[in-house]
Amino acid sequence: MEATEIVSRDPEVMNGALVFAGTRVPVEVLVEYLAAGDSLDEFLEAIPTVSREQAVAYLKLTPEAVEEAAGLAGSAR
Known part of the structure; x- marks a missing residue:
């Protein structure tokens, strides 16, 4: 999957926040879900x-x- 299919940034969409491509959902929302202990499935359902x-x-x-x-x-890691 190309990066442009994953995320996008446009000053006219959500004030230029990094969003999931083709949506108005900031990637920060996923981070917040996971940080709160929610699962990826819970995020995707919501x-x-x-x-x-x-x-x-x-x-x-x-x-x-x-x-x-x-x-x-x-x-090296």
């Missing part, structure tokens, strides 16, 4: 406009983005 594939792909991208931002990309 927010049916986000596909399981999008949510899982976003969660897989997140560690890579953190490593890149911290300058750790390509380093």
Whole structure:
């Protein structure tokens, strides 16, 4: 799945927040659900406009983005 199929950012959609592509659902909502102890299934049931594939792909991208931002990309774990 391409990054553009997972998330998007547009200043005219949700004030430029990072959202799941094709929706108005900020990715932060998924993070908040998980941080509160809710499951991915609970999130998907509550927010049916986000596909399981999008949510899982976003969660897989997140560690890579953190490593890149911290300058750790390509380093041994």
